[in-house]
Every structure is written in structure tokens, then in C-alpha cells.
Amino acid sequence: EPEVTQTPSHQVTQMGQEVILRCVPISNHLYFYWYRQILGQKVEFLVSFYNNEISEKSEIFDDQFSVERPDGSNFTLKIRSTKLEDSAMYFCASSEVNQPQHFGDGTRLSIL
Amino acid sequence: QKEVEQNSGPLSVPEGAIASLNCTYSDRGSQSFFWYRQYSGKSPELIMFIYSNGDKEDGRFTAQLNKASQYVSLLIRDSQPSDSATYLCAATSGGSYIPTFGRGTSLIVHP
Numbered sequence: 001e002p003e004v005t006q007t008p009s010h011q012v013t014q015m016g017q018e019v020i021l022r023c024v025p026i027s028n029h030l031y032f033y034w035y036r037q038i039l040g041q042k043v044e045f046l047v048s049f050y051n052n053e054i055s056e057k058s059e060i061f062d063d064q065f066s067v068e069r070p071d072g073s074n075f076t077l078k079i080r081s082t083k084l085e086d087s088a089m090y091f092c093a094s095s096e097v098n099q100p101q102h103f104g105d106g107t108r109l110s111i112l
Numbered sequence: 113q114k115e116v117e118q119n120s121g122p123l124s125v126p127e128g129a130i131a132s133l134n135c136t137y138s139d140r141g142s143q144s145f146f147w148y149r150q151y152s153g154k155s156p157e158l159i160m161f162i163y164s165n166g167d168k169e170d171g172r173f174t175a176q177l178n179k180a181s182q183y184v185s186l187l188i189r190d191s192q193p194s195d196s197a198t199y200l201c202a203a204t205s206g207g208s209y210i211p212t213f214g215r216g217t218s219l220i221v222h223p
Binding site for chain 2: 031041044048098105
């Protein structure tokens with residue numbers, strides 16, 4: 001069964017540094033998403049991406065964050081000037097039109 | 113503010129019993145409802161989705177939706193220890209396809 005794949009599985013970064021989290025969505029899916037889950041808390045929506053542009057974003061997704069689809073397969077989330085509170089699991093998801101989202105295994109981001 | 117509410121649990125049931133997980137939502141315009149299973153430290157895994165009032169069955173799982181009461185539930189028949197996980201309820205509304213997640217209910221199935 002096709003899967004959403006994410007790399008790395010765990011990223012440790014010093015506060016203030018930039019990180020790039022990578023995702024390969026399921027190949028025939030057109031919608032891509034980033035979510036985060038702080039330990040013990042809800043899954044929170046960050047951003048959705050369709051047709052090479054952001055289609056929806058949450059209040060969390062401020063100027064610190066950006067997304068990109070640099071080629072035909074990858075979908076990235078960049079976090080600039082990381083803060084301690086950015087420590088969380090970051091999940092990428094993808095879906096077909098009007099279909100449920102399928103999640104990747106996540107990247108655990110630890111900011112020191 | 114769209115809210116999806118779940119009892120955090122834990123809900124403890126013996127092996128072989130029916131586990132009943134409940135969820136309420138605040139937005140009457142909510143249209144699509146999802147149940148995800150999340151094992152500790154892992155990603156959410158889609159179990160069921162339901163759009164229409166009534167029941168939807170898939171194997172040991174049954175999703176129930178009551179839009180008048182703004183209530184959606186998940187029944188797990190013949191519960192197994194491997195079903196022990198956190199179950200996340202999610203809902204979309206207002207033409208958005210982005211689900212709002214609840215905090216999840218922890219289910220423990222003991223042998």
C-alpha cells in the first residue's frame with residue numbers, strides 16, 4: 001500500500017537554527033498538509049498545499065514557517081530561527097480530492 | 113471556534129468486550145467525521161470515516177453519527193490488546209477539508 005514517507009525521523013537542532021523537514025506524499029495525491037503534535041497535546045493543522053500554492057493555513061503558520069514543493073515528489077516544511085516551543089512531532093499528510101488524509105510516520109523535532 | 117471534544121480516558125475494557133468511544137463537536141455545519149488510531153509515538157492511522165447519519169461498519173469497527181445531537185462514536189467489537197491506543201476523532205466543516213482533531217481517548221484492552 002502506498003505510504004507517505006518523512007525524513008528524518010528525528011531532528012535535533014540548536015535554538016535559532018533553521019530546519020527543513022521533508023516529505024514524499026503518495027504519488028497520485030494532489031493535496032499535501034503539515035501538522036504538528038506537541039507531546040501530550042492535540043494534532044494541530046499548520047498548512048495545506050494544492051496546485052503549487054498554499055490553500056489554507058492556521059494561525060500557527062506564521063512567517064517563521066514556509067513550505068515548498070521543490071520537485072515532482074518532495075514537499076518540505078522549513079522552520080526558520082527555531083524556538084524551544086517548536087519541539088514537537090511534525091506530520092506530513094496527503095490526500096486525493098475530498099478524501100481522508102493519510103499521515104506519514106512523522107519527524108520528531110527537538111530544539112535544544 | 114470549532115471544537116471536537118473527547119473524554120481523555122483511559123477507557124479500560126477486557127479482551128473480547130465492546131469498546132465504545134464517543135466524540136462531540138461544536139460546529140453544527142460539520143460534514144465529515146473521521147476516527148484515527150494513534151499508537152504512542154506513532155502517526156495517526158485512519159480507521160473509519162463517516163459522512164451520513166446512521167451507522168457505518170467495517171470489520172470489527174462501527175462508526176455512528178447523529179448530526180442532530182452533534183455526536184459521533186466508534187464501537188470496537190471483540191476488542192484485542194492490540195487495539196490499545198489513543199483514538200482521535202476529527203471533523204471538517206464549512207467547506208474546509210481540514211479536519212479539527214480532538215485530544216483523543218486512550219483505550220486500554222486488558223487480557
